[in-house]
Amino acid sequence: MAPTGVNTPVDIYQVTRNDARQQQEQVATKKMSDSYRKEVRDLALFSDMEPANFDALMRGAYVQNFPPRIELITEGETPDFLHIVISGTVDLFASWNGRETSLATVRPVSTFILAATIKDAPYLMSARTLEKSRIVLLPSEDVRAIFDKDNAFARAIVSELSQCYRAVVKNTKDLKLRTSLERLANYLLRQSQRAGTETFDLNMEKRRLASFLGMTPENLSRAFKGLEPYGVLVSGNHITIKQPETLSGFAKPSPLIDDRMS
């Protein structure tokens, strides 16, 4: 009945709003000093815009430290801020009818929910921190105002959105054209390539990897077993691809699905 890779929201990462508020107070929200200016400015999204406009954007910005497992935004709400992950990890997920699925992981340094911010339309995904994270918050109204007057910024947004769009299309192809075993095999090859070695650590819990790949944790566990014949060695988070060609022969990676850039 229930589709693949879905958890009831109550059995995982359940942190109440109150908990969140409590913990946030430990590290106060503050106006952004120069501390993270450079990191933000270096993002392709902001690097070409007018200095004056960048300054204006930064004047309204906040930096906030969040503890793990805090829900930052909730799907359906209206975007108050464009978020930028400076450190830590953020999980984008969605729920429907008591089911939940992981859609993406955001790592430093990058933004999320740009499309909702620009269109001033409700979030389609919720976001939660996975670990202690530092987030820059840019008021949506400021972002839209500067989008309206800064042409370089508008063009950078085009570039960013194209990238995001293409990433989601690739993900859809992965989901519709491959079995779960194939998805896992290709995921491992991508991670291996990213690491530049045949040995690497999974950078998220298996539970969430399962949800991301559209399967249950039990099945992911079996899928890892199923890749043993292709030379995949698993020990906790630690993965070794002993026979990359063999695995590749099974996974048949394609740049039109698996190249995370372009």
Added chain:
Amino acid sequence: MAPTGVNTPVDIYQVTRNDARQQQEQVATKKMSDSYRKEVRDLALFSDMEPANFDALMRGAYVQNFPPRIELITEGETPDFLHIVISGTVDLFASWNGRETSLATVRPVSTFILAATIKDAPYLMSARTLEKSRIVLLPSEDVRAIFDKDNAFARAIVSELSQCYRAVVKNTKDLKLRTSLERLANYLLRQSQRAGTETFDLNMEKRRLASFLGMTPENLSRAFKGLEPYGVLVSGNHITIKQPETLSGFAKPSPLIDDRMS
């Protein structure tokens, strides 16, 4: 083994390039006169741009009539043109490892493969006409050149890409959070809403609808049966939703998945 809603490419719509070329010659490619200017200009994507820039774009434009089942573009190729469907229907699909799946249907008047054109990156999807179609072709280089100098155009592209991005995200949620029966139920409700009546015709073959919804034709057939208890009457292409509330109670449509605008 094979994932859901997939066909081998050879068993459907197999039209060779030669066939295409032969038939195209029946209706010659031509430089675009004023005939379709207005339709193109009325698209949100082009309506705000500088008249001079729009003219420049139109000077390089072609209109072409295609017979049904012609492959217009092939995934992996580099975008030569931004396409605009003036009449007819275009299917966007993708293949991997001998499997194929339908990703979207483009209807008049709208563009497709904007992201690839702007980024000058390989197509992620192939496109084929489903019926006799009239397509306007704008050379990609022209589009990029004018994107670089026309600020209103750049902003319109942001709006269009946001829309596309959000549509794909919604589709992913549909796929990952719902069973095939739920997807069909919600699809019918959307179509009904679009038509404004409880009675409407499916606007594509069931075979392709199945692929689009991520299931096999056999299963779609059974799914229609499975919706009878919720007051869905099917006769060929003709659908009647006899008890919209009952169906809605089962389908549980959500604006964050099913609202095609916003």
Added chain:
DNA sequence: TTTAAATTTTGATCTGGATCAACTGTTCTG
């Protein structure tokens, strides 16, 4: 109109992957 070809439907069977349950190992926490 009469074949021919393709789509759709129906039935029977199979299988990938979900669910349920029990157990192990890990990491918080009092």
Added chain:
DNA sequence: CAGAACAGTTGATCCAGATCAAAATTTAAA
């Protein structure tokens, strides 16, 4: 440090949906 949560694994069972085969329609072509 002991106990409680929780992540991960393993086994047994179940089910949604794929596959295979064939009949019934529909569409297209001669």
